[in-house]
Amino acid sequence: MSIQVILAQALLGLNAGVFYAMLSLGLAVIFGLLNIINFAHGAMYMLGAFIALVGYSYLDQWFGIGLEVGFWPSLILAPLVVGGLGILIERTMLKRLYKLDHIYGLLLTFGITLILQGLFSNYFNVSGTPYPGQPDALSGVVNLGFMYFPTYRLFAIVFSLVVCFTTWYFIEHTKLGSRLRAGVENPQLTQAFGLNVPLMITLTFGFGCGLAGLAGVLAAPIYSVSPLMGADLIIVVFAVVVIGGMGSIMGAILSGLALGLVEGLTKVIYPPAASTVIFFLMVLVLLFRPAGLFGKEK
Amino acid sequence: MMNRVLFIFMLIAGMTAPFYAYPVFVMDLLCFALFACAFNLLLGYAGLLSFGHAAFFGGAAYIAGHVIKAWGFPPLAGILTGTVFAMVLGAAFGYLAIRRQGIYFAMVTLALAQIIYFMALQLPFTGGENGLQGIPRGQLLGFLDLGNPLIMYYFVFVIFLIGFGLIYRTIHSPFGEVLQAIRENEDRALSLGYDVDRFKLLAFVISATLAGLAGATKAVVFQFASLTTAHWQTSGEVILMTLVGGLGTVFGPVVGAITVAALSHELGSFGSWVQVILGTIFVVCVLVFRRGIIGELERVTRKR
Structure with a gap:
């Protein structure tokens, strides 16, 4: 097996890893403040990809007004729409569950997942539709010295990393971020200091969902867009979150990247295990470090 | 009192069902009802949300099918091997x-169950996406032909009653009391000297075993172990059944299983809309109907 093949798979794995990182980051941010796990995170990712697809391929076909939303506008529009939907869900439904056991939040978002997935399965091909809107500027391949790599995939990796680390910087090193962390640490006390914690919760949920939508747009040109694309991904991301522990933002990002890499390399070494390797790693982590690699024992 | 009435009603309905309903459909209901009861033992009484019960249901179906x-x-x-x-x-x-x-418990069980799904x-030997097909029903105890729908039906009904009885006994035993104490306040149960982890593990094993019994029986009924039985959506469905019927009630899961399974059956021709409807029921149950059908019924009868 040549070193080129391994490096190529490692990069492709990293490509999957940035999506894991973005989704687990969103889950961790939401979990920190709301104490719920958003099962619908996968559906939000799927929704992001569909907004890009519909904007590019179907708007004109459906309404015949010559309207076409390209990749770049989608990159801004989709996270806003998905984040807005998240805010709507938080304001109208999740808000009512905060006093109850946290499992109800998971169950509610599971129901929302079924609704979204079912709706899209009605109108779109379950086996996937390719997204043709990849911008020309990002087509072709780049020479990395040791191999040729598709330009778009490289762009997706770099762009996602920038988003992840900007989010980390924002939360850990800005004033607004410190207020957010205060809200995570002790909501009552933070509220007593005059900060609007309910508003912070709403915006955080919207932001987390928006991140998932953004990941969906970025994924659209790489994977085919399907109503089921989020559901299978979210379970892997859950395992990533269990492995990393949700104690730290950086932990969520790094474990996402690392596990994507491991998965990519497994595809070269022993392909049949590629779909389960992350789950087996989760078993190992549970056996030897139950709180997760970056987690704190509570 | 209400439980006794419901039990007699269930017994009569179960005994007479094959004479006015399609036996295979009722057998399907019974398997799901047992599955939901097993799940309810864990969530309703021990307060543990497993999102991976399809692994036991589906896994047992595949194993039973394969050895037969x-x-x-x-x-x-x-069936015993699968269980x-x-x-x-x-x-x-x-x-x-x-x-x-x-x-985290829910996420871990979901991820673990995904391993079984990918194995299936x-x-x-599993037949991939087509599932394990052509499982012979054979002879029960060497002389009862399970190819006869009535014999098959009463066999399944007896299995259901045994499973249901076991769960009833477990809930109403000192062990069940401790489980409920753990559900209400784990730290307090611990401080009273109960080995909380052992109780949780035992509850999990009992629940998984009976879920397996239901799955293995279903495989023999349909002569088929399908990939959907091991899918995470099946884990979600059993949660919905329990929630609709009433969490932590003895008969809730039975009522919930019948409601949800009958609904999916009736709406079968609507394709993906079934998912949308089930999702909506999920949302409504969580938001405004957390007691479920039996839970609400109990509340009304108690008020009088």
């Missing part, structure tokens, strides 16, 4: 999952 079809096991031995498999799997999953609490998809 390929190794020529008689049906009862096949024992679910028990062992439950012990392993439970051991891992109870290391994390609350919301990839292992050579």
